[in-house]
Amino acid sequence: MVSRTPTKQPLSPLPRAASGSPTKPTPSPSPSPASARRRRVLRRGSPGRIKSLAATFDTSLRGCRRRLLKLFARLAVLGSPTKRRAAAAGFRRLRSPPRSPSPPTPKPNQVAAVSPQLPLPLPPVSPGRRTLFLDLDETLIHSQTDPAARARHDFAVRPVIAGQAVTFYHDFAVCPGVDAFLATAACAFELVVFTAGFPEYASLVLDRLDPRGILFAHRLYRGACCDTGNGRLVKDLAATGRDLRRAVIVDDNPNAYSLQPDNAVPVAPFIDDADDHELERVMGILSIAAEFDDVRDAIKRYKEIVEAS
Numbered sequence: 001m002v003s004r005t006p007t008k009q010p011l012s013p014l015p016r017a018a019s020g021s022p023t024k025p026t027p028s029p030s031p032s033p034a035s036a037r038r039r040r041v042l043r044r045g046s047p048g049r050i051k052s053l054a055a056t057f058d059t060s061l062r063g064c065r066r067r068l069l070k071l072f073a074r075l076a077v078l079g080s081p082t083k084r085r086a087a088a089a090g091f092r093r094l095r096s097p098p099r100s101p102s103p104p105t106p107k108p109n110q111v112a113a114v115s116p117q118l119p120l121p122l123p124p125v126s127p128g129r130r131t132l133f134l135d136l137d138e139t140l141i142h143s144q145t146d147p148a149a150r151a152r153h154d155f156a157v158r159p160v161i162a163g164q165a166v167t168f169y170h171d172f173a174v175c176p177g178v179d180a181f182l183a184t185a186a187c188a189f190e191l192v193v194f195t196a197g198f199p200e201y202a203s204l205v206l207d208r209l210d211p212r213g214i215l216f217a218h219r220l221y222r223g224a225c226c227d228t229g230n231g232r233l234v235k236d237l238a239a240t241g242r243d244l245r246r247a248v249i250v251d252d253n254p255n256a257y258s259l260q261p262d263n264a265v266p267v268a269p270f271i272d273d274a275d276d277h278e279l280e281r282v283m284g285i286l287s288i289a290a291e292f293d294d295v296r297d298a299i300k301r302y303k304e305i306v307e308a309s
Helices: 033-044 047-078 081-089 147-151 178-188 199-209 278-289 295-308
Strands: 130-134 141-145 155-157 168-174 189-194 218-220 247-251 264-266
Touching: 141 199, 155 199, 168 199, 178 189, 178 199, 178 278, 189 247, 199 218, 247 278, 247 295, 264 278, 264 295, 278 295
Parallel strands: 130 189, 130 247, 189 218, 247 264
Antiparallel strands: 141 168, 155 168
């Protein structure tokens, strides 16, 4: 009788190792966590997410490229022979200092030389003394500018006016008693010459009057005067930094001391008069003014006496 039960297929024998024992199947390597995450992202990621990741990667790549370019540029500069020598010597390059502006071009009828600036230096050379401002032309001396005097001139000056050198021949006369007046006044006052003359001319005259440089404490020239706009030059004593109660000006031109008339001792213009005694009269007034706390009081009394006589 034939049996209907299907027969079972015999199992294939397990391969044996060389030692005769059956070998175990090699397990497949387990995936890393990073690769597993990438697979999940790829399985679950949408096309938009993939594009966003690509854009982020492209931006990072461009930033890295820029940093590399900057690094290569710095390496190229540092690698130059000049930079290497400077680094080896321990020096560093300094920026050039800014250039100073060029001096202004002199205007017409203006000399190129610069006169002393106001105010006068403080404190005065002799703080206890009063200050005496003296005019030069027609007060201490008289000067003529005449080309005909070339053969008999005392000295010549060549100031630069409007960019051109001009020659002046001066034949000047000194006021009688000027040497004694300056020597006496210098003992009691701080002497300051205040002239509207150009420094190229006036400085030469003052060097003749004070060859040793011991009489005049300061010299003020045309540039120290104030131009009122109508061609008149005014000598402003208030701008000199001296106390007006202790300041006297001697001048033949009333326009010169129009800002401080109470401080002025007027004198008649000296032209070429051998019998001129103006400086003797001025010295008498100054000796009285030296006794007043405010010299303007002494000058006022003198003017009242002159007007009454």
